[in-house]
Structure formats: C-alpha cells, structure tokens
Amino acid sequence: MNLPRLRTAALLAPLLVAGAALGAPEETTITEIAPGVFFRKAQTEPVFTGCNQGFVVFRDHVLVIDANFPGQAENVIASIRERTDKPIKFVFDTHYHGDHADGNQQYVKLGATIVAQERSQPLFQTKGADGFDGAKKNRAAEYGALSYEVPSLYFSHKLVFDDGDQRVELLFLGHAHTAGDAVAWLPEHGILFTGDACVNGAFNYTGDSDTASWIAALGAMEDLGVKTLCPGHGEMGGPEVIANQKRWFTELRGAVKAAIGRGEGLDRIKETLDIPFYKEWTGLEATTRTENIEHVFKELSSPGKPLGQRRPHRHPHPHPHAGLSGGGR
Numbered sequence: 236m237n238l239p240r241l242r243t244a245a246l247l248a249p250l251l252v253a254g255a256a257l258g259a260p261e262e263t264t265i266t267e268i269a270p271g272v273f274f275r276k277a278q279t280e281p282v283f284t285g286c287n288q289g290f291v292v293f294r295d296h297v298l299v300i301d302a303n304f305p306g307q308a309e310n311v312i313a314s315i316r317e318r319t320d321k322p323i324k325f326v327f328d329t330h331y332h333g334d335h336a337d338g339n340q341q342y343v344k345l346g347a348t349i350v351a352q353e354r355s356q357p358l359f360q361t362k363g364a365d366g367f368d369g370a371k372k373n374r375a376a377e378y379g380a381l382s383y384e385v386p387s388l389y390f391s392h393k394l395v396f397d398d399g400d401q402r403v404e405l406l407f408l409g410h411a412h413t414a415g416d417a418v419a420w421l422p423e424h425g426i427l428f429t430g431d432a433c434v435n436g437a438f439n440y441t442g443d444s445d446t447a448s449w450i451a452a453l454g455a456m457e458d459l460g461v462k463t464l465c466p467g468h469g470e471m472g473g474p475e476v477i478a479n480q481k482r483w484f485t486e487l488r489g490a491v492k493a494a495i496g497r498g499e500g501l502d503r504i505k506e507t508l509d510i511p512f513y514k515e516w517t518g519l520e521a522t523t524r525t526e527n528i529e530h531v532f533k534e535l536s537s538p539g540k541p542l543g544q545r546r547p548h549r550h551p552h553p554h555p556h557a558g559l560s561g562g563g564r
C-alpha cells in the first residue's frame with residue numbers, strides 16, 4: 236500500500252480501521268490506496284452523508300465507483316479535480332439505491348457514461364425512480380434542479396477497463412444486496428470495491444436482497460483473494476470484512492431457521508434473537524436489526540422465489556441505513 240494521500244488529518248486512520256470501533260464520530264477521508272486508485276470513505280456519524288466511493292485515474296480518463304447523492308457527487312467531483320484534470324468518462328453504479336446512484340446526473344452533465352449491471356435496469360426504472368421523486372420533495376435544495384438519470388451502459392457478467400496502466404473489472408457475482416449488484420475488482424492490487432454487497436458495520440438493508448445468494452456472492456468475493464476491501468459503508472479493511480459480512484447472514488439465517496423449527500413466531504424471534512458475534516462486529520445487539528430479521532424470516536417462511544425479485548413495492552423502504560441520523564433512502 237502506498238503512503239496514503241489524505242484530504243483530512245486522519246493520516247493513520249486507514250491503517251487502523253480494520254478493527255476500529257464503530258459509532259464514533261468520523262470524518263470523510265480520501266486515501267490513495269494504490270497509484271491513481273482512491274477510496275473515499277463517507278462520514279456516517281453523527282450525520283450519515285452517503286456511500287463510500289472510489290475513483291481510478293486511467294491514462295486519459297477517470298472512472299468513478301458509485302455516484303452517491305447529488306450533493307456528495309459535487310464534493311467528489313471537486314476532490315477529483317484537485318488531483319487530475321482528466322475527464323470523468325465513466326461512473327459505475329454498484330446498485331440502484333439513491334445514496335449510490337442519485338448523483339448520476341452530476342456526472343452525465345460532465346459527459347460521463349453511467350454503467351451498471353443489467354439486472355439493476357428494472358430496479359432503476361421502478362424503485363429507483365420512485366425514490367428519486369421522493370427525494371426531490373424531501374431534499375429539494377439538493378435535488379430540485381436535477382432530473383433522474385439512469386445508466387446508459389449495462390453489462391451482464393463482466394466489464395473490463397484496462398489501458399495497460401490500470402485494470403478495473405466490474406463483476407456480477409449474483410443477487411446479493413439487490414438483484415443487480417456488481418463489484419469493482421482491481422486484480423493487480425487485490426483491491427475490491429463492493430458497494431453494499433459488503434459493508435463494515437451495522438449498515439445492512441435486506442429489503443431487495445436474497446440472503447442465501449448473498450452469502451454465495453460473498454464466498455465468490457473471498458475467492459478473489461482480496462487484500463484491501465472498500466465497503467459500501469463503514470471503514471476500509473481486509474478480507475475479514477467479507478468474512479464478518481458473511482458470518483452475519485449465515486448466523487442470522489441459522490438462528491431464524493432454528494427458531495422457526497421450534498415453532499416461534501416473528502415477534503418472539505425479534506425479541507430473543509441472540510447473536511453475540513453481531514455486537515462484537517458492530518457494537519449493536521442483533522435484535523436492533525429488525526428489518527434484517529423480518530426479511531430473513533420471510534425468506535425462510537416462504538422458500539421459493541427470492542423476495543428481492545418479487546414485484547417492487549410502489550414506495551421503497553426508507554433507505555437501507557434507516558436508524559442512522561440524517562439517513563438517506
């Protein structure tokens with residue numbers, strides 16, 4: 236890892252974050268994690284500002300990983316401009332959620348092409364569009380002048396950007412956080428940007444997910460041989476971040492399945508769920524994750540078609556990170 240070049244004073248933070256306590260006030264930081272490869276960790280406490288992002292400086296252009304909210308996108312564009320004059324040609328939306336994709340138009344205005352995995356297309360057109368409309372009312376100052384911009388380039392399993400200096404592989408590893416998640420893999424550096432298919436802390440939203448498939452997708456991430464894991468929310472780390480994320484869903488599914496087997500109903504499970512690992516990982520009790528518990532209960536009570544593939548709700552859930560102050564959608 237190169238010496239981090241940071242926008243803030245948190246010089247040692249990236250070296251310490253792997254097991255960092257969560258919930259403490261944090262800053263937004265930008266770290267150069269390999270030559271020309273930047274990780275922007277968004278502040279989540281005391282105010283949830285948006286998603287983590289990456290940007291990669293190629294020979295003649297810049298690729299941005301996740302658009303973020305519109306206001307955050309402006310900040311990111313300014314941060315990129317502090318480092319390079321090369322045009323931002325591509326923005327990869329890891330998935331359709333507003334805190335990752337609503338800033339698309341800020342980049343399209345600059346001539347960028349928005350890229351995403353093809354199974355996210357129907358989600359962008361339904362739940363994503365609904366969420367954007369809602370945000371135009373609720374966050375008028377930030378969204379008011381913007382129109383909803385969906386990706387114009389979709390890929391199925393793999394899309395590679397390689398100019399001889401930089402190589403970024405966009406990979407579809409299966410239905411995880413949403414049906415159309417994809418990740419950005421930099422094989423030469425062992426760096427993986429995951430979007431919300433892997434987060435570091437109490438940030439999981441499961442409403443669009445298929446948790447059995449998600450666990451498999453996390454296994455596929457482990458198989459890549461990740462050295463540096465850049466999650467969708469929370470601190471950067473190593474492969475242990477994937478292991479923690481996988482363990483949460485594995486233990487949650489196991490506990491809920493066992494409880495259903497004992498004849499327990501959802502209300503009782505929500506009260507009594509006991510997964511000590513979750514508190515070790517996030518600092519919070521597993522029982523606080525009511526949305527996750529309800530979703531897994533539904534999956535295991537009605538096996539068959541993954542819930543995340545069912546007809547989208549007319550009005551999306553409050554964003555994923557509900558419970559965080561200033562949370563998105």
Ligand SMILES: [Zn+2]
Binds near residue numbers: 332412431440
């Ligand atoms: Zn998300």
